[in-house]
Amino acid sequence: MSRWPNLKQLHYLVALAECENFNRAAKACFVSQSTLSTGIQNLEELLGVQLIERDNKSFIMTPIGLEVVQRARQLLSETKDLLEMTASRGGSLSGPLRLGCIPTIAPFLLSPLVTLCGETYPDLDLLLREDTSDNLLKLLEAGELDLLLLALPYDLGSFHSRVVGQDPFRLVLHEKLIDSYEANPARYAGLPDHSLFLLEREHCLTDHALSACQLADQAKINPFAATSLYTLVQMVSHQQGATFLPEMALRAGILERTELVAVAPQGQMPHRDIGLVWRPSSCRVEAFAGLGRLVTSCLR
The missing domain is CATH 3.40.190.10 (Periplasmic binding protein-like II)
Incomplete structure (x- = not known):
């Protein structure tokens, strides 16, 4: 293949699969509906396969389309890790960090954690998401979260973890x-x-x-x-x-x-046990360790 798919085309396809609607997917990608549709069509032409079956009012993903979406999620997730690694140089707690937390921890620990983060790492932008363990692990796998704060033991699959308290x-x-x-x-x-x-x-x-x-x-x-x-x-x-x-x-x-x-x-x-969970591909392990020390301090 002389030409490669670009990340923007893959992002359009994943957004369409998640939103299940062209208009909502276009809004999620901050582009027009025609731009999103054209990008997916170009991706189909480049790959030489039909990714979605269209009619005037709806669409369905083809079997190969579903497989491409799964692979695209992994590529986008690893690309985010790469950008974050280069931006933070691997160990600095700065910029956005998307943290997921379960409901039996979030209401009691996040407030002092956010306060302590603001004092210790003023350049860190902590973005929070509360959900069940299963849902958070899915979001972590999809690259929509960087780090989880969970109660352990729990079946984490291939994710890495560290008990912090x-x-x-x-x-x-x-x-x-x-x-x-x-x-x-x-x-x-x-x-x-x-x-x-x-x-x-x-x-x-x-x-x-x-x-x-x-x-x-x-x-x-x-x-x-x-x-x-x-x-x-x-x-x-x-x-x-x-x-x-x-x-x-x-x-x-x-x-x-x-x-x-x-x-x-x-x-x-x-x-x-209270632990941090992250993707094996993440390059921000040193930064996560710094946040883990703050969690340990809050637990004490």
Whole structure:
């Protein structure tokens, strides 16, 4: 092949696949619809294959088109890493850094982290995205995020990670349940059935808490689950039940104006690891380490 596809053409194709609409894709690329359409047509001519099937009102991606989109995402992601490496010289925390964080960490850690970043790295532009672990990993793979702040362990595939701190768990229960918990030698056995409320399973905190705190009796778990830690606290307070909460949420005052108290759960110092996750191709590992040190400071 004497001519090579350019990155702009690949960007147009990926945007079209993600937006599923020519007009929205053109707006996402800051070009006119005709410019985007022409760019994709030129890409098809260059590659000698049909990437999309068009009619007057809609389109579908061809099988080879879907494969090209996947390869194009990887190329665009690695190109972003290359630009960031040359711009920051690999170790400097400056310019934009797109950080993804899960909902059981973001509300309690990001505010002090952003403040500390502003003081330590004034040239850093920290851009934040909150989502579940699965969704953040997909965005990291697609090159839409540079770095993730997750609770570990978690299945990270081929991504690289580094633990930067630990977040202990506490058993939080209504004050009316204190005696039934502390007076029972087995502790959890003293809690009423269905009295323990947890987050929905899409939040990794539930699995981490149950594993770390060694709760094996499923009869204690209430079938209704919460979508956030704030909702979880309200459910526990209203139903006079119990739950597991991370220490960072307690320090942030999540139990204020409630009748809930935090006590030590079973297990030897039960906790979750807090870690940074990045692509193996990233050239900003030194910069990520600098941010990791700030996260460690915030956790302390």
